[in-house]
Amino acid sequence: MKLVTFKPAGSTPQLGVVVDDRVINLVEASDGRLPGDMRSFLELGEEAMALARSLATPALADRLGVPLDQVRLLAPILNPSKVVAIGLNYMDHVRESGGQVPTLATMFAKYPSAIIGPGDEIRWDPELTSKVDFEAELAVVIGKKAKGVAEEDAYDYIAGYMNCHDVSARDLQLEKGDQWIMGKSLDTFCPLGPYLVTRDEIPDPHNLAIRCEVNGVAYQNSSTKELIFKIPYLIAYLSRGITLLPGDVITTGTPDGVGAFRNPPVFLKHGDVVTVEVEGLGRLTNPCVEVRSGGR
Structure with a gap:
């Protein structure tokens, strides 16, 4: 998967996954089960990674995804401890x-x-x-x-x-x-x-x-x-x-x-x-x- 941190217009940074040049908002797609920042996501472990992988589908990208060129990508992880x-x-x-x-x-x-x-x-x-x-x-x-x-x-x-x-x-x-x-x-x-x-x-x-x-x-x-x-x-x-x-x-x-x-x-x-x-x-x-x- 290509995981990203992105910023929709007028919104706070969000966790996403890129599929077919579209970004799926993983917070929305998971109904809030996944957090909005990468570090918190990684801290949840393999279960969170498996959930993100299950959501990274072309069908969901077509339905919920936003074109990659319409969002601002941030550094994938903004706040590592080191x-x-x-x-x-x-x-x-x-x-x-x-x-x-x-x-x-x-x-x-x-x-x-x-x-x-x-x-x-x-x-x-x-x-x-x-x-x-x-x-x-x-x-x-x-x-x-x-x-x-x-x-x-x-x-x-x-x-x-x-x-x-x-x-x-x-x-x-x-x-x-x-x-x-x-x-x-x-x-x-x-x-x-x-x-x-x-x-x-x-x-x-x-x-x-x-x-x-x-x-x-x-x-x-x-x-x-x-x-x-x-x-x-x-x-x-x-x-x-x-x-x-x-x-x-x-x-x-x-x-x-x-x-x-x-x-x-x-x-x-x-x-x-x-x-x-x-x-x-x-x-x-x-x-x-x-x-x-x-x-x-």
Whole structure:
């Protein structure tokens, strides 16, 4: 299923499912048995997922669905308890950066306040950062509480997958005292979406094309085959010490082609449009806007 959070005109955000380019409002279709937000939905577990799946039919889409182009899609999950990000996790990215192959997964955080959805503006103050970079990533969404999970059981804890754009202020991240969280968690620096595609739709998340375009030009064009630390390992590794909750997001790293390691470097600027696309997960497009302090 392609689960979405959408906003009908004049209404609050709602939980939906996309069928044949139409959005079914799952709150209405379930007569209120399903909640309006994704995190609450995931917290209800397999029974809620099964109910949503039973409602995701072409017949119901014809009868109740709204054309996809007539609704505003938001980030699929607006309020995860945490976004855990993994750095330097593609072999081709290690090669382009000149780094060493890590022996342990590098972890950092992106704050939930950085989350935006498809079509929303990526915004930054040019007086704060002048080196804003693009990073296409595959994001994993946790479906149930995970603590001390064994690798062989890890897929049972995955609700699905999303596109993620790990926007990065390289000067804050690397040049001003290794401020990774500041460089990665500025407001609007975590676009997600357009869908949360359920686990059953992606049989092998380690064999997906991954791509990032800026103004229609492909800068990143790789495959999740290049992942160093695979998803089951990451869930097992993280859950040894950190309890993962329904709706939590794990971003799994970016492949080669980022702007910082190009010669000359390429950084985002006002008016650019960035599209992240992981195979099977749709296209996540966001415009870029420089906004000086005070909105000037």
